[in-house]
Amino acid sequence: MKILFISDRLNTDGRSYQRKCTFEELGYTVITYPAVPVEDVRKKPLFIDRVLWKLGFQRDLTHLNQQLPILAQQHQPDIIWIEKGNTVAPATLRRLKQRLPHSKLVSFSEDDMFARHNRCWFYTWGLKEYNIVFTTKSYNCQPNELPSLGAKKVVFIDKSYDAQTHYPRILSTKEQQDLGGDVGFIGSYEKERAESLLFLAKNGIKVRIWGTGHWQTLQGQSESLLIENKPLYGENYLKGLAAFKINLCFLRKANRDLQTDRTMEIPACGGFMLAERTEEHLRLFEEDKEAVYFSSESELLEKVRYYLSHETERQAIASAARVRCINSGYSHHERLKQMLAYL
Incomplete structure (x- = not known):
């Protein structure tokens, strides 16, 4: 065909x-x-x-x-x-x-x-x-x-991931240092995202941002905030997801997102995902077992502090999310077969 x-x-x-x-x-x-x-x-x-x-x-x-x-x-x-x-x-x-x-x-x-x-x-x-x-x-x-x-x-x-692209990477110490850190966000600028990331930084959380847009407006507002002011593409993007202890998954308000590309890509790459709480996220990944969610800045800060200091739990959740991606058929292969069945 x-x-x-x-x-x-x-x-x-x-x-x-x-x-x-x-x-x-x-x-x-x-x-x-x-x-x-x-x-x-x-x-x-x-x-x-x-x-x-x-x-x-x-x-x-x-x-x-x-x-x-x-x-x-x-x-x-x-x-x-x-x-x-x-x-x-x-x-x-x-x-x-x-x-x-x-x-x-x-x-x-x-x-x-x-x-x-x-x-x-x-x-x-x-x-x-x-x-x-x-x-x-x-x-x-x-x-x-x-x-x-x-x-x-x-x-x-639902969103999907690419099995040939999105899988865990093993990074060198230099790659960890060059790309990652405690808490990271990879993506474009939005006002609400900037406010949340600055809130974390002003509360002593080390945050690193890769992406395009107006991120430079946050420059110099906190010593805990590292603004790269450039995107990560290709293999560097995939390694970036592996390099952060906590990957933040924000939803684009302009698109009324309830899930996003990173909803699948972060877990598929073996990363720990801390995402905005929505009904669709809760359906896709079980809360506190396969992903962690927040609904306010105070809850975001609380979850970040907890999971930065609980590495074993963090790794177990990341591993469980990767298994969920595979077992629940979240790949492009399964999604496309689902769509083809409608034709």
Whole structure:
């Protein structure tokens, strides 16, 4: 069977690329085409692109709308899998359905696609053309969300990890020193995250932050706070998860997250996870046995202090979480098989 796989993030250390490889491991022939030039994935958008996005549009820089029908006609895929799809014109989707009526047209996104800041008009207008829409945001399935924009069938899927990528690393002493510490967060800036991390630092907890955004605004506010002001990618990111005694898992408020990529990636890599308490987190990992949770800054501080001084318990929880990932089928393999069963 063939899958025509379209994504705006086909960089080789990204989650879309991991899913593409997983499809291949499952026995599918996968034809890929980037919706965004791979070399531009991590670049800041140009002024013209920021203006167009404000107006609800994204430039088709890879000529996707020209190439997608050609590729589909050439390869006759069983599934046309489009991740996010902000540059795919509704007319292109209709053309695909007319020319390949046997193909399943699938939308998938790990972002909150009901939120205006994540979607453009092409995505909104094209939703009704898909056979099925998969989302990792449970609330997107509610009648007043993606279905209200025209989506015919919306299915919620939990987050996942890549078995070939996310596994425990054994680090040298130098790698531990270069990447880790007592408490760490790897991710982009958000005001609430910054406030919580500064709160820990001002209470004597050594905190190290890797990521992009406005983290430099915290510079110099506490001797216990180390701001790297740069991201960790690829193998360094994976080693970073192993290098911290405690990995903090914050949820993105702008995306209304109830779980996030790191919900799976931290435990799969054998890291100890201290995460925001949500119903979805509690369902995925048992509290105080497979992960530890907090609902306030005071509880966060209490849990950090306790587990920094209880190494055996910390390691047991991290090990149990890794086992839960495997036994409960949280990998890309199992999630993709679950999604394919809907088609």
